[in-house]
Amino acid sequence: MTKRLNLFAFICITILLAGCWNHRELTDIGIIAAVGIDYGQDKRYNMTFQFVNPKNIAGNQQTSGLSGPAITIYESEGDNLLEAARAASQHVSRQLYFAHTDVLMIGEEVARDGLTDILDIPIRNPDFRSTATIVIAKDSTAEQILKTLTPLDQIPANTIDKTLQFSESRWGEDIHLTVGELVPTIYSKSKQAVVSGFVLKGDKEKGKQDANIQSSRPLAPLNADGIGIFKGDKLITWAEGKTARGINWILNNIQSTVMAVDWKDKKDAFGITINLSKSKVSANVKNNKPHITVHIDAEGGITEADTFLDLSKAEELIKVQNALRKEIKKEIENSIQFAQKHKADVFGFGEKISHVDEDYWKKVEDVWNEEIFPNLEVKVEVNAFIRRTYLISKPFLYEHKGND
């Protein structure tokens, strides 16, 4: 009798322990690679979901006869994001699965009105990962960008994510930011948020079609472009090109980049690869007046020389090095001025001040961005070194050509 009872209990527990209560079959879930958020027409939000289409991802070229694009786009509207996401059930045949979402794309219009309404759901929902990259669809809607097919990486979400990663670490004018990293800066008074933008260039209609990935030159390429400057939760302006890189210098986001240095009359005569860069911001408060010092350490080598200068001599190299230091300093100072003009402390100077003198910070935190930061004295120290000139010492080609 006990044996039978034990067997019965055994079977019951096996059923429970398999954990099938919460099961979601692979064939019943739609894996979402990217989510886009815009304003809707009938309801407040329009969400765009970029579903991965597992059948059409390369690897099984044999079946390419029936292949379509690697992604499928669905859209749905709702007055809040949860409603919009669930409303998608009406036309998507699978359960929406957010655990593999890599990109959260936000339309510029929405970003200008504030991100607070949008950021609650990603951090509250256990499915959604805070490691997803956040991007703003510059001058367009998230929908337009997510619909674009991309050739090298078949899933556009991967394209966006990887482009930002590499352009941040190898070029320095963009910023690869996760939702988790963004959240603390959204409500902070001492540090304003910065988020990268993405633009769609070329023929926007063709971008949605297979033609975009079948022509050798993408008809509508996706471009990482500029850094969006936030004030509180609202996007206020864009920092582009060198200004954006200046911000990245201070935020210590640059791992490697290239600098161009003018020499005599020739513009951008030297191309210098920076391989190591480190920034340190220190603050102090004297007589109720805050001071900030930005210190940059950088190291690199000359990778291109388009003018004649005897680089085999150390003292000549030092001259180029000094020019490089000036160039970096100018870039950083420009971006500080830019941020000061827009009254948004994106560098977190306020944070540093609050760490050294909390009483002072308590007094000024409400007026920091408006009154104190725009007139803040910032000292920039650049300690850059040119360590080598790679395979050629003297640019001998120009020796014969002469400088022109």
Next chain:
Amino acid sequence: MENAKLSSYQFFVMILLFEMGTSLVISLGSDAKQNTWFSILLGSLIGILFYHVNYKIYTYYPNELPSSYSKKIVGKFLGSILGYFYIIYFTYICARVTRDFGELLVAVAYTQTPLFIVNAIMIILCVFAVKKGIEVIARTAEINFALMYLFAITGLILILVSGLIELENLKPVLRNNWGTILRVVILETAFVPFGEMIAFTYLFPYLNYSKNGRFLGSFAILLSGINLSITAAINVAVLSVPLFENTQFPLLSTIQYISIGNFIERLDIFFIFAAFIGAFFKIVIFFYVAVIATTDLFHLKDHKKIVYPFGLIVLFLSQTIASNYQEHINEGLKFVPPHLHIPFQIGIPVILLVIAFLKNRKKEKNMSKTMKEG
């Protein structure tokens, strides 16, 4: 009381797992903001003090459970009432921890599963373990201790490698708001988890070299305090203060941030694992203590008979003590410490110690008197 013996090592790992238990996963003492690590450390020192009070009483009445020696200290009637209240207290705390654990799993992983099912599975497991006795629980602890540390160390390495730690977030260090830090220590961290060591007073008699108890306990509390403190510091460093304060499960958020080369990520299982092991030992030890105290108080022959009814009581209590998670947590933070923890964890033991001390001094005096006379 069961006929069982625990080795020093088993006792040590049981304390460690019990202390880290759910405290590792819930946001413990987060009101102290970036100084949470310190308030936990301070809490553990106070916890050691509490532990010594209990241990001191035990040295007067070796090899006896509190439910029996409280009768000797304050008389049969009052002692029995005390013992009875302690049973209720342990059962209630056991139900609270079960609820904590269930709510956590439902919020994080099993979003469609009813709370009842999650709790029921845990209680079935605990009923089984308690029925098998304390030695089995202790051996389970030995195995799980190794697993837990393996996971903890791997997790720590992964967090360090992914470069998530921003030491800036821990600044300013202990610069001000001492008031808040002390309030957190006095109202939270000293009692949960460190004051909960009161449960181990029922396990002292099982210790094979009971002389080691004082040192073992203090060391285990300190070590668990250090562990929890490091965890809190890492959570703050990764999440920044505002997020740390507002997230329900800081450790989970921290683990979700791990991403190494877009490949090693989504390691939530680390968190679930820690939560499972920790919660199991916390629940099972409270459960066992409640059962064994009842057995002792009512002079039952065997503790096994009352395990099932206790399982049902704990399971239904865990469902009914609160109607939603917020109510549950607020009760735990606002009501329980001043009304239950302070009297049960420190108030009653101190009174018992004072009376026991006076009684024993008298006895010793009498003894020496008779010795002299003799």
